[in-house]
Amino acid sequence: MPGEEAGKKADREGVGSLVCAGCNRPIEWCSFCDEAECPSAICYRCLLTGLKQWVAYPAAGTG
Amino acid sequence: MGFERVYHYAAGKLDWKAAGLPIEGELAARPTAGQFARADVPTCRVDEPMATVRDRAKEAGCNACVVVNEERVVFGLLRSKELARGRDEPVERFMRPGPSTFRPHVPIVEMAVYMFEHNVESSPITTSDGRLVGLLLREDAEREVHRLHEEHLRHHEAEGSDHPDAG
Secondary structure (H helix, E strand, O other), X not given: OHHHHHHHHHHHEXXXXXXXXXXXXXXXXXXXXXXXXXXXXXXXXXXXXXXXXOOOOOOOOOO | OOOOOOOOOXXXXXXXXXXXOOOOOHHHHOOEHHHHOEOOOOEEOOOOEHHHHHHHHHHOOOOOEEEEOOOOEEEEEEOHHHHOOOOOOEHHHOXXXXXXXXXXXXXXXXXXXXXXXXXXXXXEEEOOOOEEEEEXXXXXXXXXXXHHHHHHHHHHHHHHHHOOOOO
């Protein structure tokens, strides 16, 4: 599910020795290739922006 | 305006695109990952033996297999490295669990660049709710980028030849 996936990805961030090539935030592993030793590691947030993959979800009560 | 049946899609336009549904307008002409993802990629369940799955992938001429449930929601991925392992052991022992997945509307050019930079041979393309659309192979993505590049060059050459100052 999208929400769960986002949460899982978020949990990966901020705890490892890798640094995101886009924003310099520490990450545990690369969100594109899922590798912990990626020379071009990127965080989930920067990846979504880079791939133009943002998906907006409706707020409760709309629609 | 002449429309007889009009719907309000509550999840929004991007969710519609992320489901790989048809769109119109300028962006519709841009090639996307969903257009090049191979829908006939071999799939398997988490409890199948590795040898069976390996044979299935080989028969399909593919060096990857996507692990899905009965609703085709992606659970894992076996790329060539994982496919080479095990025999009677279940797939779940060797699969890459919860692989990164990408939506069908992602531009093919961006996907090709990321796959090259990260040396990734294949990426699962799924809808927003995780259902498999197909597997995007790096060779397919790069082939399309080369085609687009050639097309771009031809377009510029044609423009140049029409220019009065062109030599």
